[in-house]
Amino acid sequence: MINKKADIFQLIVLLVILFIAAITGILFLALSNQVTQTYEDTGLLNDTAIGQEFNDMMQDTGPKSTDYMVFMLFCGGVIGLMISASKTNFSPTIFFLFLLLLIITIFIASGMVNIYSGFAQQATLVNEANQLVLTGFLFSKYTPLLITVLGGILMLIMWSKTGGDIIT
Numbered sequence: 001m002i003n004k005k006a007d008i009f010q011l012i013v014l015l016v017i018l019f020i021a022a023i024t025g026i027l028f029l030a031l032s033n034q035v036t037q038t039y040e041d042t043g044l045l046n047d048t049a050i051g052q053e054f055n056d057m058m059q060d061t062g063p064k065s066t067d068y069m070v071f072m073l074f075c076g077g078v079i080g081l082m083i084s085a086s087k088t089n090f091s092p093t094i095f096f097l098f099l100l101l102l103i104i105t106i107f108i109a110s111g112m113v114n115i116y117s118g119f120a121q122q123a124t125l126v127n128e129a130n131q132l133v134l135t136g137f138l139f140s141k142y143t144p145l146l147i148t149v150l151g152g153i154l155m156l157i158m159w160s161k162t163g164g165d166i167i168t
Contacts, residue, residue: 015109067131
């Protein structure tokens with residue numbers, strides 16, 4: 001694990017992890033909203049103040065917690081990529097290969113945006129998707145641009161520093 005360094009494949013792994021977290025988050029948010037709405041509609045928790053308070057708290061904090069989870073996962077992944085890219089010592093001769101893999105990553109990102117927007121525009125998930133503002137931004141039409149900028153920054157960091165220049 002000590003010799004594990006940053007490369008363009010870790011950008012793809014970050015993208016896949018974010019995609020899985022976003023899809024899982026929106027599905028679990030829809031499920032929890034349906035359960036709390038059922039409790040509210042049937043009146044099962046109307047007799048107890050604690051039950052009603054818990055139901056209200058779940059409806060208020062569920063979307064924010066899901067949204068922040070995906071966004072903080074993205075921020076942590078980007079910071080991890082930057083740190084591991086600063087430890088990398090690459091040769092400029094593989095610049096073309098890195099650029100080619102970055103283009104493939106951009107195409108993968110655009111495909112994931114289409115899949116996420118397909119999930120988010122379903123009739124049963126549209127209310128939950130509208131509540132996830134940060135997740136919606138991460139998987140919006142600007143995601144390929146965001147990945148391009150992130151890949152460019154990773155390239156700059158990888159080729160501007162050598163392994164001996166970093167103080168450990």
